[in-house]
Amino acid sequence: MADERVESAVANWGPRFIANGIDYNDFVRTTASISRWEEWIDAWSSTAEMHRELAQQALSVGHSRSAGEAFARAAVSYHFAKFVWVVDLERNHAATEAAAASLYEAHALLDPTAERVRAPLDGGDVVGNLRLPPGADAPVPLVLLLPGLDSTKEEFFSLESVFLSRGMATLSLDGPGQGETGFHSHIRSDYEVAVTAALDALAGRRELDLGRVGAAGMSLGGYYAVRAAAFEPRLKAIAGVSGPYDMSAAWETKPALTREAFACYSGASDDREARERAAQLNLAGVAEIVEQPCLVVTGKRDRVIPWEDTKRIADEAPNGEWMLYEEATHVCNNVPFKYRPLIADWLRDRLG
Numbered sequence: 347m348a349d350e351r352v353e354s355a356v357a358n359w360g361p362r363f364i365a366n367g368i369d370y371n372d373f374v375r376t377t378a379s380i381s382r383w384e385e386w387i388d389a390w391s392s393t394a395e396m397h398r399e400l401a402q403q404a405l406s407v408g409h410s411r412s413a414g415e416a417f418a419r420a421a422v423s424y425h426f427a428k429f430v431w432v433v434d435l436e437r438n439h440a441a442t443e444a445a446a447a448s449l450y451e452a453h454a455l456l457d458p459t460a461e462r463v464r465a466p467l468d469g470g471d472v473v474g475n476l477r478l479p480p481g482a483d484a485p486v487p488l489v490l491l492l493p494g495l496d497s498t499k500e501e502f503f504s505l506e507s508v509f510l511s512r513g514m515a516t517l518s519l520d521g522p523g524q525g526e527t528g529f530h531s532h533i534r535s536d537y538e539v540a541v542t543a544a545l546d547a548l549a550g551r552r553e554l555d556l557g558r559v560g561a562a563g564m565s566l567g568g569y570y571a572v573r574a575a576a577f578e579p580r581l582k583a584i585a586g587v588s589g590p591y592d593m594s595a596a597w598e599t600k601p602a603l604t605r606e607a608f609a610c611y612s613g614a615s616d617d618r619e620a621r622e623r624a625a626q627l628n629l630a631g632v633a634e635i636v637e638q639p640c641l642v643v644t645g646k647r648d649r650v651i652p653w654e655d656t657k658r659i660a661d662e663a664p665n666g667e668w669m670l671y672e673e674a675t676h677v678c679n680n681v682p683f684k685y686r687p688l689i690a691d692w693l694r695d696r697l698g
Contacts, residue, residue, distance in 0.1 A: 351383035354601050355430070358649060361680040367422040367504045387437055390427030391444075394420045398448065414455030418503055421449035425500045430603040432610040442525055445500040449475070452503070463517065465540075465547035470530040472540045474519040475499045478553060479510045487558035487697040488548070490541060490581075491518040492574075494565030494677075495533075496607050498525030508690045509562075514697065515554055519544055521570065523611040532613040535626045537570040538577040545580050558582060558697040562689050563589055564677050565651065568642070569627055572659055575636045583696035585641040585689040588677045590651045591658035593627035604650055633662035640666045641692050643685050645674025667692075 348356070356377050363373050376393045380386055401416035424445035428438040453460035459478050464471040479486055489509050491502050499518035506516040520526050521540035523533035541561070548554060560583045563571030568589015575581045597605070609620035642660035644653045653670060660666035669688065671678055678685040 348381050349383055351603055352377070352380050352386065354603055355383075355386070358601055358603075358676070359429070361675060362677060363426055365504075365679040365682040366501050367419060368426060369419065372419075372423070383431075384433055387427045387431050387433075387441060390423055391441060394423035394427060394444065394448070397423060401451070410455045414452045417448050417452035417455065421445045421452060421500050422503065424448060425498060430496050430607040432607055435610070439529055442498070442529075445498070446526060449500050449503060463544065463547055465543035467522075467539060467543045468531070471527065472519065472521055472543050473499070473526045474517045474544055475502075476515065476517050476548070477506055477510060478515045479513045482513070482515075482553065485553060485555035486513055486515050487560065487694075488515045488517060488554050488556065489693055489697075490544065490559070490561040491516055492537075492541075492561055492563035492567035492570045493518075493520065493524050494563070494567045495604065495611065496524075497564055497567070500525070505686065508686045509693070512690050512694045514560075514690075514694060517544060517548070528611060533608070533611050533623070533627075535628075536573070536577075538574040541570075541574040541578050541581070545578070556580065560584060560693045560697050562693065563587070566590065566593065566627070568656070568659070569593065569629065572629055572633055572636055572640065572663070575638050575640065576632045581638060583639040583641075583693055584636075585643065585693055586656075586659065587685060587689065588644045588648055588651050589642070589656055589659060590627065591629045591633070591655045591662075592625065594621050594625035595655045596652050597621045597624065600650055629659060629662070633659050633666075634664070636663045636665075638665065639696050641669070641689060642666055643669045643671075643678065643689065645671045645676065645678045645681075647672075647674060648676045650676040 397416045397420035401413040404413035428441035461476045463474045502518040522531040561571045562585045568586025571584040571586045575584045612623040614620035640663040644656040660668035
């Protein structure tokens with residue numbers, strides 16, 4: 347029998363893993379081998395290494411497409427190896443680096459135009475992956491993809507394709523407390539500083555039309571998108587999926603793994619301090635000054651962020667639009683075929 351944390355991770359996050367590139371068979375096989383939470387990172391790292399071996403075998407016989415796809419599977423497997431796993435931060439960081447390295451190997455084979463972008467912030471860097479739509483022959487609109495509590499740019503490889511296929515460039519961003527950027531920073535409520543730094547770093551890029559910039563945030567990224575839009579006028583439209591109005595709302599009912607991860611990535615010493623820091627991520631007085639078009643999406647079966655809390659964003663944003671999927675769970679990952687085209691088409695319509 348698996349321990350409570352393993353059971354919680356499997357029950358809460360299965361659709362998310364699969365929607366973001368984990369093969370269903372890998373999910374079943376890998377999670378079935380885990381009985382204790384401490385074993386999670388080893389089991390998923392083994393799965394990642396298996397895909398890296400497949401990539402190397404494909405390369406050895408000149409099958410670059412197959413190799414690239416295997417490197418992409420390795421990247422997302424390494425990512426989920428340390429997903430809300432904060433038992434040992436040194437090992438967490440090593441898996442983060444392995445995920446990033448595997449994805450860059452996938453980029454080299456599947457999308458050589460993909461580019462690593464670094465932007466200075468507070469003595470360190472925020473890091474993003476920039477990708478351009480295929481065949482673009484004129485400046486194209488840009489969508490910033492903003493991760494949540496423990497998603498990172500490596501999780502967004504498949505999500506990016508939804509925007510790229512509609513003629514928009516994407517910048518998947520690791521902001522404060524996220525992925526590689528989190529090695530030297532903690533979660534902060536004023537996430538607009540990361541968005542501003544990233545847009546400043548892209549200034550003058552002829553392939554991008556920085557007069558047409560949007561953002562899409564997932565989970566806590568739904569808060570970050572709204573916060574950024576309030577203070578960064580270069581954002582012209584935003585979409586958020588399952589974002590919190592108040593991150594501390596219903597704190598006790600959030601999965602224990604979510605609370606533990608938030609404590610770690612916010613620099614809190616215990617659950618009490620974590621809740622206090624979560625309360626600083628609050629859109630009171632902020633959502634109401636967001637003038638840009640703002641699409642707010644969530645699922646009624648969300649067990650992480652109550653749908654009523656997400657709805658407050660749409661209620662207060664002057665140009666807010668609301669979509670609730672009755673059957674959807676957190677970030678609507680059990681119905682990606684509904685929410686992903688919705689937000690991509692919506693942003694494309696508003697960015698022109």
